[in-house]
Amino acid sequence: DARVTQTPRHKVTEMGQEVTMRCQPILGHNTVFWYRQTMMQGLELLAYFRNRAPLDDSGMPKDRFSAEMPDATLATLKIQPSEPRDSAVYFCASGLAGVSAYEQYFGPGTRLTVT
Amino acid sequence: AQRVTQPEKLLSVFKGAPVELKxxxxxxxxxxxxxxxxxxRQRLQLLLRHISRESIKGFTADLNKGETSFHLKKPFAQEEDSAMYYCALTAWQGGSEKLVFGKGTKLTVNP
Known part of the structure; x- marks a missing residue:
């Protein structure tokens, strides 16, 4: 049963530190989405990639967030420097281009706490 | 601009009561x-889509274009229905399709 994996599952860090979250999409999927989940804002789309190229990162604070896909099996979301307001659960999802966006498969999330 | 609104952050009902998430x-x-x-402690997963007009786990949702609503309903709530529910729509932007989510409603079904 293929699944999206994310590491780490939990991360506690101090304000100002760099945080890197990793996502392994389902093998063969060529679209990757990054979401942030908070109680106040719900699920927000931060960025998404198709065939490793960024298609839309308008939801991402550009000054401190960056997202990349170094290869087809790895997507990263980096925050530098981190701030307490970044505390949230970050989800990665993958899907297939040409298939409706609703057919996304979500990872378990990375719960980030910035103190 | 595309937007999804879920007016209730929290919703609490008793087991066996009807539930409607707006x-x-x-x-x-x-x-x-x-x-x-x-x-x-589980992943986000698709519950149902309006096109299929199906009932999943006793839930149904009807698209009302006149009221621009897609409320989720279940006639008799069960404790295992307690969860976070998100309404979403697919939107085309920049030649690509993406999901736009509402802020979610946390449903608690009390015994």
Whole structure:
């Protein structure tokens, strides 16, 4: 049963530190989405990639967030420097281009706490 | 601009009672709407889509274009329905399709 994996599952860090979250999409999927989940804002789309190229990162604070896909099996979301307001659960999802966006498969999330 | 509104952050009902989770949307086109569910400590997963007009786990949702609503309903709630529910629509932007989510409603079904 293929699944999206994310590491780490939990991360506690101090304000100002760099945080890197990793996502392994389902093998063969060529679209990757990054979401942030908070109680106040719900699920927000931060960025998404198709065939490793960024298609839309308008939801991402550009000054401190960056997202990349170094290869087809790895997507990263980096925050530098981190701030307490970044505390949230970050989800990665993958899907297939040409298939409706609703057919996304979500990872378990990375719960980030910035103190 | 496309938007999904879920007016209730929290909803609490008793087991066996009817439940309705509200969702309103704005979209300049013909939307595709969905409900996603996230049970405690589990991944977000698709619950149902309006096109299929199916009932999943006793839940149904009807798209009302006149009221721009897609409310999720179940006649008799069960404790295992307690979860976070997100309404979403697919939107085209920049030649690509993406999901736009509401802020979610946390449903608690009390025994």
């Amino acid at each position: 969702c309103n949307y704005s979209y300049s086109g013909s939307p595709e709407l969905f409900w996603y569910v996230q049970y405690s």
